[in-house]
Amino acid sequence: MSAQSKHFLNDPATLVLDSLQGLCAVNPQLVLDSHNKSVFVANPDRSKVALLCGGGSGHEPAHAGFVGKGILTGAICGNIFASPNASQVRRAIDFVDNEKGTVIIVKNYTGDVLNFGLAKEQYAALHPTKADKVKFLIVGDDVAVGRTQGSIVGRRGLAGTVLVYKVAGALADTGASLDEVYNLANWVASNIVTIGVGLEHCHVPGTVPALSHLESHEIEIGMGIHNESGYRRESPVPKLGELIPQLNTLLTAQDDPERSFLQFERGDNVVVLVNNLGGVSELELGAIVGEVTKDISQRGFGIKRILSGTFMTSLNMSGFSITLLRLPSEDTVGDVVSREIILSLLDAKPEVPGWKWSAGTAPAALSTTTPTQVTNISQDSHLALSAGQIDFVARIQRACNALIDAEPDITRMDNIAGDGDCGLTLKTGAEGVLQQISQGKISGNDVVGSIIAISKVAEEAMGGTSGALYSSVHSNSSSMIIDDPSSLSIHPPSRIFFSALAQGLQSQSLSSGTAITPSIWTSALQSALKGLYTYTRARPPSRTLVDPLDAFINTLLNSNGNNYESAVKVAEEAAEGTKNLKAKAGRSAYVEGDRLREQQVPDPGAWGVKTILRGLLAE
Structure with a gap:
């Protein structure tokens, strides 16, 4: 230091x-x-x-x-x-x-x-x-x-x-x-x-910079x-x-x-x-x-x-x-x-610029207030769909651990291409999901409920530019467009995407207990991508997370959900390809494009999507 x-x-x-x-x-x-x-x-x-x-x-x-x-x-x-x-x-x-x-x-x-x-x-x-x-x-x-x-x-x-x-x-x-x-x-x-x-x-000032005195x-x-x-x-x-x-x-x-x-x-x-x-x-x-x-x-x-x-x-x-x-x-x-x-x-209030504001009273006892809780309809109105033979929880765990391991690399990328928070935000979200698993809130017997739980982690733990975009899981608003390039980091789209994915699974006229097939997953993912595109003008190639996400979902769609590994490889290629793209959206749009290409810095959000998809695939 x-x-x-x-x-x-x-x-x-x-x-x-x-x-x-x-x-x-x-x-x-x-x-x-x-x-x-x-x-x-x-x-x-x-x-x-x-x-x-x-x-x-x-x-x-x-x-x-x-x-x-x-x-x-x-x-x-x-x-x-x-x-x-x-x-x-x-x-x-x-x-x-x-x-x-x-x-x-x-x-x-x-x-x-x-x-x-x-x-x-x-x-x-x-x-x-x-x-x-x-x-x-x-x-x-x-x-x-x-x-x-x-x-x-x-x-x-x-x-x-x-x-x-x-x-x-x-x-x-x-x-x-x-x-x-x-x-x-x-x-x-x-x-x-x-x-x-x-x-x-x-x-x-004016002196020779000294070597650090402290480690x-x-x-x-x-x-x-x-x-x-x-x-x-x-x-x-x-x-x-x-x-x-x-x-x-x-x-x-x-x-x-x-x-x-x-x-x-x-x-x-x-x-x-x-x-x-x-x-x-x-x-x-x-x-x-x-x-x-x-x-x-x-x-x-x-x-x-x-x-x-x-x-x-x-x-x-x-x-x-x-x-x-x-x-x-x-x-x-x-x-x-x-x-x-x-x-x-x-x-006494002096007329000087150096004196700071003070309350003029003794501090009150620290207290926090919680708004009156409203009925959370998402807890009792979703379909309890099954993951079937897929070890759903194990795959989620692997993806979370992969994100945690990748945090230093993603943080390094985002320090150059963005505001430096992407790696830590993803790590915080992954740790929150692992905690949900340890509490039994994520289960292969209730995939929709699990996705809703993951969505809530994105809302409550990941922070970042969440704001209004991290609203109710069942929000029906479709009039908001992400027009601020600085807002297209991975965290708001992930929240929107998970919410739309949960809705996509429930919109297919299924009944509780149904095992989700590859074709059902593919339809829901396609619906979720469409929902995400409602809120952002970013389209591939854009040097954002939509590049690998779009590539993955469309490749999976072409195989009717039966070639997940190929879809992951295509997504990885799209994430790698962001190294050579000029940013059209996201915080990278504020960074000199030539510098990002010269340093071969991929988009941090795209890298996060790649990491998640590969983690879900790994055995």
């Missing part, structure tokens, strides 16, 4: 400034100091406490994405993963000068602490009457850095820092005093813990946001249900002398922040949030708020972090503020 080393940019040297210019276009309330790579609220209310933050770039939306009404007054940006210098920071302190004072909040990294601290001291020396108007707060929330390891430098600052920004900024916006804002910010900073995990280190089967727990090594590596990559409890244990365990930074007790109330480190899809992030919520609740903690999204990144790192803010166990925090006010400050 290699790190993502390609980037969209003009020049690595100008990327930070280019990004800040884009941010100011998105957020017109900001003003940009180009020389000092800093952004500020253009017209700040100088009767209120100002909040400054900053650090190396590459953590967007932190820090500049939180500048605006309700959070930060200004942010100073260094180069990627490098602290801004003291003169940049000192200029920013001058810019936000106000009646009440300024709170500077930085993550605990040596460069940030030294440069921001030096700027504060220089400002105090230049303005002795204002020396007490600038306060300095360092946030270190990383539990991966144990007490021994961090004995001198302390813990690193991670995504929990943005909770400090948010609470302090919202309080400052109410007109609170400098001491009130600083004291609350300090309390939040003292009650947060964070742990990160990554699949791979990230790549800094494809590894993850690293406790990674920093500047590519620092973590606490430990895990192999193989655990499932979320195994990983999340490990991470939460590092956050909350009381028996680890190196990492028990907060005294958590069962019944404590917490705020949960799940942060995307830059390269995690929203799909995965949702699953992560679900597992975190479940595990934290099982530990006996009361979750008062959940925040999820991209808050503090490590460029494009494929990883995430979990932050817990332990809320006051008592009703007040000294004389500063109550628990409910902390939550209200978190809930």
Whole structure:
């Protein structure tokens, strides 16, 4: 596995400034100091406490994405993963000068602490009457850095820092005093813990691509946001249900002398922040949030708020972090503020692009609803036709196992010719059918019922572009035409085809218990193909699954159903022939046709049909 080393940019040297210019276009309330790579609220209310933050770039939306009404007054940006210098920071302190004072909040990294601290001291020396108007707060929330390891430098600052920004900024916006804002910010900073995990280190634009730090089967727990090594590596990559409890244990365990930074007790109330480190899809992030919520609740903690999204990144790192803010166990925090006010400050809606939407309430208990079930007439109205002497179930099993074995090849084809899901979709469907067999729902004594069961697997398990096409088995609509080339993958046609096949068997004036002969199969298959053609304009040669399917059925028809092996061979030739065809339908229509022919890539759906037919034939 290699790190993502390609980037969209003009020049690595100008990327930070280019990004800040884009941010100011998105957020017109900001003003940009180009020389000092800093952004500020253009017209700040100088009767209120100002909040400054900053650090190396590459953590967007932190820090500049939180500048605006309700959070930060200004942010100073260094180069990627490098602290801004003291003169940049000192200029920013001058810019936000106000009646009440300024709170500077930085993550605990040596460069940030030294440069921001030096700027504060220089400002105090230049303005002795204002020396007490600038306060300095360092946030270190990383539990991966144990007490021994961090004995001198302390813990690193991670995504929990943005909770400090948010609470302090919202309080400052109410007109609170400098001491009130600083004291609350300090309390939040003292009650947060964070742990990160990554699949791979990230790549800094403008640098030589590094060799992979992690094997494809590894993850690293406790990674920093500047590519620092973590606490430990895990192999193989655990499932979320195994990983999340490990991470939460590092956050909350009381028996680890190196990492028990907060005294958590069962019944404590917490705020949960799940942060995307830059390269995690929203799909995965949702699953992560679900597992975190479940595990934290099982530990006996009361979750008062959940925040999820991209808050503090490590460029494009494929990883995430979990932050817990332990809320006051008592009703007040000294004389500063109550628990409910902390939550209200978190809930206040700022006018900044970087802060993510949140519900403003505690999460409800997870529940799922099932629509009221209607009578499923397909369960008691179909004919129980027999497969006769054919070992129907064994053939279905062989075809399913063949699809499972072929998944890597079909996936490889579809990664080139389509959207990459065909192999896994077919494998999922095959596994679903095998499960139906193990449950006795597929039987040679009830072929129609078995085909209906297979059709339901196509609907419920295979997914893909199913949508409206995966509707009732007994739908009589024939007015829908597949006119979108992207929709002609194997899964919707398979659902339609199986449904039409079941109807074709029942339309031949047979009685229950009748053994299906080759001619009956052939008539039903011909009817099913006709039904499929009602919903697609694809006709052979089209570089789709209809090429082998049409070839198989028509060859079988010419032999009155008595030469199955020859029909399979013709279908295999048609599937092989898709290597040399220009796509007229299907997702391959979006891919450059010459490239597919040059690489001799067959249509994945056609290959799936070939695999099924050969599996049904094999002894």
